[in-house]
């Protein structure tokens with residue numbers, strides 16, 4: 001289990017300043033949520049932490065080591081990202097065996113067959129799925145494969161960018177329960193972007209509310225049911241979500 005710390009993370013895309021001095025700490029083994037309106041910069045925080053986008057200033061450290069100082073291989077073994085759209089994130093012409101063996105080859109892992117079988121078992125899929133292609137899987141099964149691909153290199157931190165929002169409601173619950181179980185078993189540290197405060201309440205220990213590229217407030221998850229936020233925007237966001245749940 002490793003902690004993650006973000007300090008003064010700032011990003012501009014051309015003339016547009018997208019993140020303004022974002023700072024927060026995620027404890028080792030914690031699930032930390034990022035919520036806020038569309039375009040507030042949640043996914044950009046994850047992209048910067050994963051160095052998918054490297055033109056930023058500030059510091060992102062995992063257990064005291066800057067992600068900017070890690071080699072690409074070290075970074076991949078330290079943190080992995082799971083995206084919203086499990087179909088888009090899997091190559092359509094790659095069998096699941098290829099999807100899972102590539103990261104193992106790149107990282108120089110031995111016992112690849114045993115590791116692939118273990119990873120599929122961890123996400124509740126049978127071994128014969130190794131010979132299937134993404135189009136032969138349901139959305140939930142594809143997301144399980146995407147999670148297996150992330151965890152197969154035994155990372156410390158998983159960055160989850162709305163990992164269930166493209167899925168049917170019943171499948172969402174399955175994937176969330178799987179993520180919770182994997183965190184308990186493997187001690188991952190999670191940052192999870194979500195639009196759904198009920199998901200954040202269920203999954204996260206704490207969460208940051210973002211607005212226009214800034215962190216407005218960091219709250220414990222139980223601030224949701226009691227609307228314990230103090231900042232006006234965070235209060236509004238939680239109130240809107242509670243109202244939606246009441247009428248839904």
Ligand SMILES: Nc1ncnc2c1ncn2[C@@H]1O[C@H](COP(=O)(O)OP(=O)(O)OP(=O)(O)O)[C@@H](O)[C@H]1O
Nearest residue numbers: 013016018036037038039040041042043044045195
């Ligand atoms: N590569 C890019 N080039 C230019 N602008 C970008 C790029 N990536 C993101 N942006 C802009 O940065 C801002 C933040 O985007 P981001 O995707 O991080 O928001 P978000 O909070 O995750 O939104 P959503 O909830 O809709 O996914 C937006 O205004 C977006 O248009």
